[in-house]
Amino acid sequence: MMKTRGCCASICQCFFEYSTPKILVIRSFKVGTLNRITQALVIAYVIGYVCVLNKGYQETDAVLSSVTTKVKGIALTNTSDLGLQIWDVADYVIPPQEESSFFVLTNLLITLNQTQSHCPEVPKTGFDCTSDRDCKVGSHDTRGNGVQTGKCVYSTVDKTCEVLAWCPLELDKEPPNPPMLADAENFTVLIKNSIRYPKFNFNKRNILPYVNKTYLEQCVFNRITDPDCPIFRLKDMVTEANEDFQTMAVHGGVMGVQIRWECDLDMPSSWCVPRYTFRRLDNKDPVNNVAPGYNFRFAKYYKNGNNEETRTLIKGFGIRFDVMVFGQAGKFNIVPTLLNVGAGLALLGLVTVVCDWIVLTCMTKRNIYNEQKYSYVDDFQLLSNETP
């Protein structure tokens, strides 16, 4: 009976034990000041950087976004090929819809009435010939426009190999300068962007609550006067990226429209508003200016009276606008708060390491401190005494 009781008491004793390290307190001007300064630095870092700047007390969530765009505007061109021609949104936005990007045609080389037939290759190294023997039937390489028929025929000036291709061939020339659709600078685009922070069940869109139909019908984004208008003039976007629209329009390019939603959801939700910035994304480094701009070829297909297919080939130069939506929302949560406080306290442990090293090696009274701080159990004593 007594024994059981003793055993039980021993387990109890063990359970109700609390271990705390024994501490040596050094009271000294120098050491104390050193200690407090180091502590202050660490605490300032933890509070200032981790808590205030990085908002370490908040749980964060990444943005989910959906973007739709709608371009408006008309352009007038006057060429010998086409005469006076009007271009509207169905003509210059290609393809008519994309997920989060839109392309506006600003310049073009047009080749009318192409049919599958025979014609001389464009004069270029590798395609010129003097007789039929220089042309190989069936030969076609990636730089050519068709399959050689084996004949050598007169092109504009020189003789080149005849090819089976969409004829007449597109002439290999520079795009017009000034660009054909110079009017594109006045086109406007309405960008509708709905975002969602799923963790916080928070939805918002870039047409802010106070924006009504009347305002939306006549406003144009301006960083100072209309910072919340979601309608952007193309020229303004390009100008904000420190580019010249007319220069960029000649060879085309890629623009980034960045919408940033940084939301502190501990604050009123009306403070969570989109910030727009614009950048040119493709490189226009003048030193390394190989293959500049952005262009692609597309065609419109027709059938003529004889049920024969003809097409209009267009080499289109233009600006692609990629809409990129960024952002992070934060809201107070106990878990990241604990984690960051814990990490801060761990750094406070560094203070002891640094101070100990200074106190025990540099201070004049280091011997006294050492004596008090350290006790020794020495297994070598016996060893040392035994060895002669």
Place this chain on the structure above:
Amino acid sequence: MMKTRGCCASICQCFFEYSTPKILVIRSFKVGTLNRITQALVIAYVIGYVCVLNKGYQETDAVLSSVTTKVKGIALTNTSDLGLQIWDVADYVIPPQEESSFFVLTNLLITLNQTQSHCPEVPKTGFDCTSDRDCKVGSHDTRGNGVQTGKCVYSTVDKTCEVLAWCPLELDKEPPNPPMLADAENFTVLIKNSIRYPKFNFNKRNILPYVNKTYLEQCVFNRITDPDCPIFRLKDMVTEANEDFQTMAVHGGVMGVQIRWECDLDMPSSWCVPRYTFRRLDNKDPVNNVAPGYNFRFAKYYKNGNNEETRTLIKGFGIRFDVMVFGQAGKFNIVPTLLNVGAGLALLGLVTVVCDWIVLTCMTKRNIYNEQKYSYVDDFQLLSNETP
């Protein structure tokens, strides 16, 4: 000789030293209970939250995904302009392929036989006139449809400025309600999604191994009866997002098809299956209902007998489905396990801080504890004695 030996021994001594803090063990009901409770809380947090819920012992990898979609179905429309007309996938999916998104036309305003010619502007504020003086030659703004010729002519009722444009102009009216392609609700879409977790060299696709050709030819996704069928009825997707298909089809909109692959690769790989959810992505907030829905204009180009270009302009309303693939895979790895255990132990350090504070300031026997825990080296003693 002896000296070298002594020096060597001293270095050895230093190397074979092991420093461990001296501990004061307090045996007390109150203090012990407090200590154990705090420890239990921290350990429960570390095990429960970090290890079980957050799977802190796993290395994670983000999903790489490829999506292809294929819509099926036909719709019948009957209008005065077009007569009885069949719409199939080549007609209503625009553009015919996109990277991870597809658009289904559900409603449209059609303007037939447009040519580049002269016609009066649509009656709208800013375009009405009484005489030619009200119209400026060459003027065109973003809200207009063409370039003014300077003439003032009779439109339907009122006089408006004449423009050079694609004529006849599109009439500015509301889209038909009910929507023209109301049949679109029965269209189905096969979504093929292959995913990859590169770190773990794990591949899978949403057509699960047991799904055979026969099943795939007749199944339709249903959360209860067919949760693994990758063929979705458009109406079902919209209904799951708590929207009405026919209402949404009138003005169009954007739907998100979310495919979530949460995979615990410590478990059998057959447990790693996709979960489908559907959300409406564009805002349909009735309070702030400016510029609702989703529409864009596109055209089909023809050439008539005189080699003159005509086009059919279509203002297409429809639903864009954005397929979004999410997910994270986790697999046991020693590095994150160590990191999380380390962080947990660091939090245990907090226990001592909290308990110390309570023990040394609140307990009745705090003086005894203080006496035992702290020793002092006091540099001020001399100082204090000297000052009067």
Place this chain on the structure above:
Amino acid sequence: MMKTRGCCASICQCFFEYSTPKILVIRSFKVGTLNRITQALVIAYVIGYVCVLNKGYQETDAVLSSVTTKVKGIALTNTSDLGLQIWDVADYVIPPQEESSFFVLTNLLITLNQTQSHCPEVPKTGFDCTSDRDCKVGSHDTRGNGVQTGKCVYSTVDKTCEVLAWCPLELDKEPPNPPMLADAENFTVLIKNSIRYPKFNFNKRNILPYVNKTYLEQCVFNRITDPDCPIFRLKDMVTEANEDFQTMAVHGGVMGVQIRWECDLDMPSSWCVPRYTFRRLDNKDPVNNVAPGYNFRFAKYYKNGNNEETRTLIKGFGIRFDVMVFGQAGKFNIVPTLLNVGAGLALLGLVTVVCDWIVLTCMTKRNIYNEQKYSYVDDFQLLSNETP
């Protein structure tokens, strides 16, 4: 006066206090060796894994990227329907431009001269009939091609229900093998990729500074001889992914072009170069080969002499190339360095826990160590004495 002074001194004393734990140093071969080995392991882990492998001393940034692509090449087909036909980039890239992806047509089923009219359904289960009673006026399901007119008419061999549809209907047959545009393997694509690390204001593009116009006009990417040429032969990309181009071209598929920019910005910026890898993204698992490949339908619309709309329907099989840009840049920064050193030191705390446990339970002299390390304040003494 004295009292204020005393109080002041007491606060001073408190401020200038420095607390450091009292340490028991055990000098022993076994314990010391154990201690040093554990310490060495932890330090090796921290330095080796965290600092060298994971570059824990660097702040990192994710890549922002813009991609444009341009395909070149021509293909020749010879079919009974179309005769000899040349296909160029405007014919086989659909749609003509996309954000970071491009599709190349490699195979097709073509149905010419479709008009909205009446024709028998394709012979397939569910559409065959013996008399008009088997066909329901107005019925159309997702597997059919049109709306039934209620008549039962002769198809090729059997009787099927007549439908209002784009007639003649597309025949349900396998794609040609070898693929029609077999020449596509020699097409090349120029991929222009500009990246940006916004945190470090670092821009670069995949056309490296030394690449000039002459080189760019004739080079083709080759992992050994031309690893920096941004022009890729389609066949080479597919071959690198361990696939056969001609096989893949029959049913189509999805290829991933991965561009990895791993940049250590503490090193010269010329070391930051793109690495290209190629993978097949869609599953071609032979066991689970349901719905293989990638295809979609699109149409070209014409108007004939009677102003009636006709179209050419194309079921296009082909390879979609998704360009994926990855990467992370790192640069030295004091904040992550501190964090990682802190975490490392926290792990050193583990050493004491492990060694203490071994020393105090396994060593022969554990009683001596215990005696020296622990002091006790025992509240139970009285309690134990009192209870009989």
